[in-house]
Amino acid sequence: MNFTPSFIKTKERAGNPIEDVRYGPVSQYMVCDLITFQEEQAIHEVISTLLKNKISGAPVVNLQDELVGIISEKDCLRVLIDDAYYNNPLFDRKVKDFMSPDVFTVTADTDLICVAKAFMESNFRRYPVVDEAGKLVGQISRKDVLKASLQLHSTTWY
Numbered sequence: 001m002n003f004t005p006s007f008i009k010t011k012e013r014a015g016n017p018i019e020d021v022r023y024g025p026v027s028q029y030m031v032c033d034l035i036t037f038q039e040e041q042a043i044h045e046v047i048s049t050l051l052k053n054k055i056s057g058a059p060v061v062n063l064q065d066e067l068v069g070i071i072s073e074k075d076c077l078r079v080l081i082d083d084a085y086y087n088n089p090l091f092d093r094k095v096k097d098f099m100s101p102d103v104f105t106v107t108a109d110t111d112l113i114c115v116a117k118a119f120m121e122s123n124f125r126r127y128p129v130v131d132e133a134g135k136l137v138g139q140i141s142r143k144d145v146l147k148a149s150l151q152l153h154s155t156t157w158y
Helices: 043-053 073-086 111-122 142-151
Strands: 057-061 068-074 126-130 136-141
Touching: 043 073, 057 073, 057 136, 068 073, 068 126, 073 126, 111 142, 136 142
Parallel strands: none
Antiparallel strands: 057 068, 126 136
């Protein structure tokens, strides 16, 4: 005997369909062993580290591991612009001069589908994961979400 389950159409579900589906918390998919930078670190060290490790950005933390910003390849491109247009030498510039201090973050219990939706609605490539005290505990990237999608079931049964 074959059994074909009846599917519930999205419009028939109660509530927000995105919130109805649980794919698991970010903590299951985030990277915890991160390269981080300090505000007072030389910007040329950051550029070298990004290139050496083939990463496009990293969190900036203070001595208490609290997130204070994020530095990306795009932020580092400003180094070239500053050097070319304003004749500002590279070697005396710090991370704090180029980092983005306003960072959008998620918590470890944020659902993966909410993060995927946030990536779709923004140009961000990564979200730092912080605890209640603002301490950095990991990072979730677009690539991490794509890797997770290969592990997830393609059908949700109701």
